[in-house]
Amino acid sequence: MxxxxxxxxxxxxxxxxxxxxxxxxxxxxxxxxxxxGTLDPASGGWWNTPEGRLLALAPLSGYTVTAVMLSPWGRxxxxxxxxxxxxxxxxxxxxxxxxxxxxxxxxxxxxxxGIAAGRLVWGPVFASxxxxxxxxxxxxxxxxxxxxxxxxxxxxxxxxxxxxxxxxRRLGPxxxxxxxxxxxxxxxxxxxxxxxxxxxxxxxxxxxxxxxPSLLPVYLLAPPLGALAAxxxxxxxxxxxxxxxxxxxxxxALPSGQPxx
Numbered sequence: 001m002x003x004x005x006x007x008x009x010x011x012x013x014x015x016x017x018x019x020x021x022x023x024x025x026x027x028x029x030x031x032x033x034x035x036x037g038t039l040d041p042a043s044g045g046w047w048n049t050p051e052g053r054l055l056a057l058a059p060l061s062g063y064t065v066t067a068v069m070l071s072p073w074g075r076x077x078x079x080x081x082x083x084x085x086x087x088x089x090x091x092x093x094x095x096x097x098x099x100x101x102x103x104x105x106x107x108x109x110x111x112x113x114g115i116a117a118g119r120l121v122w123g124p125v126f127a128s129x130x131x132x133x134x135x136x137x138x139x140x141x142x143x144x145x146x147x148x149x150x151x152x153x154x155x156x157x158x159x160x161x162x163x164x165x166x167x168x169r170r171l172g173p174x175x176x177x178x179x180x181x182x183x184x185x186x187x188x189x190x191x192x193x194x195x196x197x198x199x200x201x202x203x204x205x206x207x208x209x210x211x212x213p214s215l216l217p218v219y220l221l222a223p224p225l226g227a228l229a230a231x232x233x234x235x236x237x238x239x240x241x242x243x244x245x246x247x248x249x250x251x252x253a254l255p256s257g258q259p260x261x
Contacts, residue, residue, distance in 0.1 A: 006098070007098075010096075010098055010099050010102055011102065013076060013077045013099060013102075013103070014099070014102035014103055014105065014106040015106060016073045016076055016077045016106075017077050017080060017081065017086075017103050017106040017107050017110065018106035018107065018109050018110040018113070019073065019110065020068050020071075020073055020074060020077070020079060020081050020110070021081045021106065021107045021110030021111055021114065021201050022110035022111070022113040022114035022117065023068070023110075023114065024064055024065065024068055024081050024110075024114065025110065025111050025113075025114025025115055025118070025134075025201070025202070025205055025206075026114040026115075026117045026118055026121075027060075027064050028061055028064070028114075028134055028202065029114065029115055029117075029118030029122075029126070029133070029134045029206075030118060030121075030122070031056075031057055031060050031061065032057065032131055032134040033118065033122045033125065033126055033131050033134075035053040035056055035057055036053060036130050036131055037122075037125050037126075037128065037130050037131045051192055054187065054188060054191045054192060055188065057187065057191070058183075058184040058185075058187035058188045058191065059184045061183060061184065061187055062180040062181060062182070062183035062184030062185075062187065063180045063184070064180075065079075065081065065176075065179060065180050065183055066176045066177055066179065066180030068081055069175075069176035069179065069180075070176050077103070078094065078095060079176070080095075080103060080107070081107060081110075081199075081201060082107065082198075082199040082200070082201055082202075082223070083103075083104040083107055083108070083199075083200045083201060083220075083223075083224060084155050084159070084198070084199065084200060084223035084224045084226070084227035085159070085162070085227065086099075086100055086103045086104055086107070087100065087104075087224050087227050087228060087231075088159040088162065088163070088227040088228070088230065088231050089166075091228065091231035091232075091235065092163055092166060092167070092231060092234070092235070094166060107200075107201040108200075108201060108204050108205075110201065111201040111202070111203075111204040111205035111206075112204065112205040112208065112209065113205075114205060115133055115134065115205035115206050115209050116205070116209065118133070118134065119133065119209065127210075132206075132210050132212070133205075133206045133209050133210035134206045135203070135206040135207055135210040135212050136195035136197050136202070136203050136206065136207075136219065137195065137212070137215075138193065138194050138195050138215070139192060139193050139194075142193065142194060144215060144218045146194065147194045147195065147215060147218050147219075147222070148218045148221075148222040149222075150190055150193070150194035150196075151194060151195075151197070151198055151218065151219065151222035151223055151226065152222045152223070152225050152226035152229070153226060154186040154190065154196070154198045154226070155198040155222070155223040155224075155225075155226030155227050155230070156226035156227070156229055156230045157182065157186075157230075158179060158182045158183065158186070158198060158227075158230075159226065159227040159230035159231065159234075160230040160233065160234055161175075161178050161179065161182055162175055162178070162179055163230060163231060163234035163235075164234065165178055165179075167234075167238060183198070186198060195219070197219065197223075198223050198226075199223060200219055200220045200221075200223055200224070202219075203216060203219040203220075204216070204219075204220070207219070
């Protein structure tokens, strides 16, 4: 009975992750459709450049993640909407191991559904070259190794910040805002270079539905690698601090005049 209840909770949470990820991808797809789908470089001005539109896309994408994390559904699951974050929260001891695979499956299916909804709502323009299902492509000349390096490094930073936040009562309430801000910054910094997504679910649906999966393995594997590396570092620091706190200074603990062995 208890086991059945546990798995029901896992399934319920996985379905919430699916719904939240689908919502996030639809919001991203809609933003890309209206920002990049109306791009007219011939008109001139900074606003009509990919870099200019990225300044609007970045905070919308980043704080959509914050809104998801702070939503009632997000508070139930943690609002991961990112397989790399799910792996990180498992390693931080915040997500049970039994939830990892169902959460990731839900996030990937949600990615497909969110992009499919974008195509249904916005019609043929969503498949046009300017929008192209909101797929991520690196700048010309960027190799898969360079993309993997940037995606791994940015995810490392985001997960390290999240780990510091979730382990601190004082900083905990600001974690969702910090994560959203970090996502926005990395989109601005690397959006026109490596793609700047640090989220396998962000690329899974667009890559498959656009028929452009050549770099999908990099976007699927690099962020989890960076996330797991960050948890090793943050968990190691936390373990060292706990060990140090439990070990008394013998020079202070021993009574005056007692010989030290």
